Amino acid sequence: MNRELKKEQTRVRIKEAAMSLFAEQSYESTTIEQIVKLAGVAKGTFFNYFSSKDDLICDLQGLFVIEEIVKLKDKGGPLIPKMQLIIFELMQQFPLNKQLTRALFQAILGSEKALDKHRKLIADLKDAIIPLVESGQECGELRKEIPAADITQIALHTYFGTLILWSMDEDEEKLNEHMVVTFDLFFKGIVS
Template identity: 30%
Template structure:
C-alpha cells in the first residue's frame, strides 16, 4: 500500500521474470539437445552452460542439480497432455464413453512422444535410471483413475472395479509400452497402435464392449 503507481512496481518485476524465464528455457533447451545427441549421463553441466552461453553459476540459479532437468521434461509432458485433453474436450468427460476417452488419451500420449522420438528415448531412459517412476507423483495413474471413476459413475464401468488399481495398471501398461517402443527401431514401430492395443487388452477386462457405444 502506498502512493507509488502500481505499474512502476509490477512492470520491472515482470521484465525480470521474463528474462529469468528466457534464460531458464535456454538452459533447458540446450540440455535437451545435448542429452539427445550424446546421452544424459555423458553430458556435463559445463557442456550445457557452454551451449546455452551462460555462466555455470547461472545454471544453479535455475536448477539445483542436473536431475532437475529431467523433472522439467516430465512437467513439460504433463502440460502437453493437459493441453491435448482440453483441446479434445476430455477434461470433463462425463458424457463420453470410457473406451473413447481412454483411446483418445492414448493417442495424445503417443503424439507427445513421437514429436521427437530421439529426445523421448534419451529422456525416458534418464527418467527411469534416476528413479523418477518410484518417487514421482503418479500423475498418469491419477488421470486414468479419474477417467475410470467417471465411467463407473456413468454406468459403463462395473461398480466393483477398483478405480485406483485400474489407473495404476493403465499407467504401468502405458510406461511399459512406451519403454519397449524406445528400445526398438522407431521406423518399424507404431507407438499409437501399440498403446491402443495395450489399452484395449486392459479394458476388455474392465468395460463390456456393449458399453463402448454412446
C-alpha cells in the same frame, strides 16, 4: 519487467539445450559444459537456475504427464472413445523422441530426487484417473468386479511399458501406433 523476461528466456534456453542434447546422447554422457555451450551461457549461469543436473531433470519430467486426462472427467458421454481419442491425440504431440525418453528414464532411475518426483507424478496420475474409471463403472460401461484402483494401476503399467519398450526399440515405428494398439486390447479387457 524486461529483466524478468530475460531471466525466463535464459531458463528456457538452458532447458531446451539440455533436452536437445539428451535427445542425441544419453543422460549420463551429457555434460553441463555441453549444455551451457549450446545454450550460449556461462557455466555458472546454469547453477543460478538449477542447483544440479538432477534438479534440471526434475523440471523436465513433467513431459511424461498427460495433463488433458484431468479435463476428461467433466465431459459427458461414453468413456472409452474419449480416452481413445485422447491417447491418439496425445501421442501425436508427444514431445519426446526415443533417445530423450530413454534419457529421462535413465535420469529418474539414477537420482533419488528425480525418483521421488516421479512417484508424486504417478500418484497424481492415479488420482486423476481413478474417478474417471469409477464413473465408467457406475454408468455400466466398465466391468465392476475389478476395483477401479487396479484398473488404473494396470493402465499405468500399460502406458509406461509401451513407453519404455518403444524407447528401447531400434525400429522407427511411431509411439502412437503402439499405444493405440495396446490400449485397444486393454479396453477390451475392461469393458463390461
